Amino acid sequence: MSNGAMTGDLHGTATGLLGSHISRMSFAIVAGAIGLGAGALVPTYLASDFVLRLGSEGLLLGMLALSVAFMMSQAGLVALGAASIYGGAGYLFAIGMSEWDLTPTVALCTAFLVIIAYATVLGALIVRTNPLAFMMLTLAAGEMLSHAVLLEGLRDYTGGADGLVVRLKGSILGIDVTAFTDPARFWTMAWIVAVLVGVAFWVVARSRLGAILRAVRENDERMRFSGFNTFVPRLIGYVLVNVVAAVAGFLHVLNAGFVSPESLGLSVSTNALVAALMGGISGALGPILGGLIFSFAQDEFGARGLTQLLTGIAIVVFIVVFPRGVVGGLSSALRLLGSRGEAS
Known part of the structure; x- marks a missing residue:
């Protein structure tokens, strides 16, 4: 085969691969839209x-769970103080409105x-501490704020x-x-924000920062000996x-029109962790x-008057049946079915 023919074949292969990649990207963009x-x-x-109100609450909890899950999956760190930020944002916004006489937009930006x-x-x-110390310190910081407001x-x-x-x-x-108090309009906003946050985390996970x-x-020690700065990426x-x-905290207070010490409590942080798992x-x-x-x-559990008991049972069942979560379990099942189909 001549060099010209080989070059033409390589060019054709590269063009085909590029076209296939563009087609997949176009399909993903259209499907996502x-x-x-x-x-x-x-x-x-x-x-x-x-139902829309329950769904909106689930989306806000999901965003909080996503923030917890990102640190767990990417950095191996468990934050038990997520509620301090979630509730603290609402408190700062409320104080800015009621005590500092700020406009809603200025209060939001200040908070x-x-x-x-x-x-x-x-x-x-x-962030320099080990995972166990990090978990306890975030818990301690959150508990201090939840008691400070009292x-x-x-x-x-x-x-x-x-x-x-x-x-x-x-x-x-x-x-x-009024858009924040209308269930239909707020669902739309919460959905769009949740999707954008999910896409942002997906992009970050595949960026150099995520790597x-x-x-x-x-291996933190190996990375430091290799000349990498391990402090700044974790801080970012x-x-x-x-x-x-x-x-998520801002959306919650704008929707509810109210903020209380419960939004800073440990239960919110643990709910986010459970939702992530x-x-x-x-x-x-x-x-x-x-x-969600x-x-x-x-x-559903609250309607039966057995919220804590049924929640505990459900958590155990989910973790035993889906150790990688619902999405991870479904992905594994689909891959298994696909491999069996190819084998047959």
């Missing part, structure tokens, strides 16, 4: 306001900047055990505040997941699905 639109609009026509500063400082102090000296700001009511008027970031985080997770990852937790921590879809499952299951 259809899924985004269907998920945002179809439930608003088929589901009742009650967001404070949360980022807090997460950066806390992360700088704890202090009598701060009652005028935090409302103490009664919490704070947020009275919204006008618009926030160009969105009319470094996983390498540090496997920690701040990133707390940004997502803050977004139920859905699966290895991808972006699992934690979101886990949040957990939200609807809690409502």
Whole structure:
């Protein structure tokens, strides 16, 4: 075969592969756009306001679970203080509105900047520690904040055990505040935000930052001896997941119009962890699905008056039957069926 013919064959092969890759990307983009639109609009026509509210709560819990799952899967770190950011964002926004007389947009931006500063400082102090110490320190930080809002000296700001009511008027970031209290419109917003957060985490996991985080997770000492900075990637990852937790907290307080000490409690953090484990921590879809499952299951269990008992049983069953979460279990089952089909 001549060099010209070989070059032509290689060029044709490369062109075919490129065309196939572009076709797959185009299909994925179209399918994603259809899924985004269907998920945002179809439930608003088929589901009742009650179901939409439960679903919205599940999406917010799913976003919080996704922030927990990302640190677990990429960095090998378990954060038990996610509620401190989730509830803290709501408290800062409510205080900005009620005590500092800020406009909703300014209060939101101010609270967001404070949360980022807090997460950066806390992360700088704890991301160097081992996984067990990291888990306990995030738990301790969260518990300190949940008890701080109950202090009598701060009652005028935090409302103490009664919490704070947020009275919204006008618009926030160009969105009319009534959109946040309408179940259908809020579901649409929560769905879009959850999908965008999932896509962002999927991209980060496949970026250089994600590769470094996983390498540090496997062998921190080897990475340092190889000349890699292991502190900054972990800090960036920690701040990133707390940004997502803050977004979920803002959406919660805008929807509920109320923030209470329960939003800072350990139960919120553990619910997020459970939702992540139920859905699966290895991808972006699992934690979101886990949040939805957990939200609807809690409502069903509560209707029977056995919330804690049935929740405990369900968690044990899920972890035993789906050790990699629902999404991981379904993926394994599909791969097994596919391999059997090829073998036959």
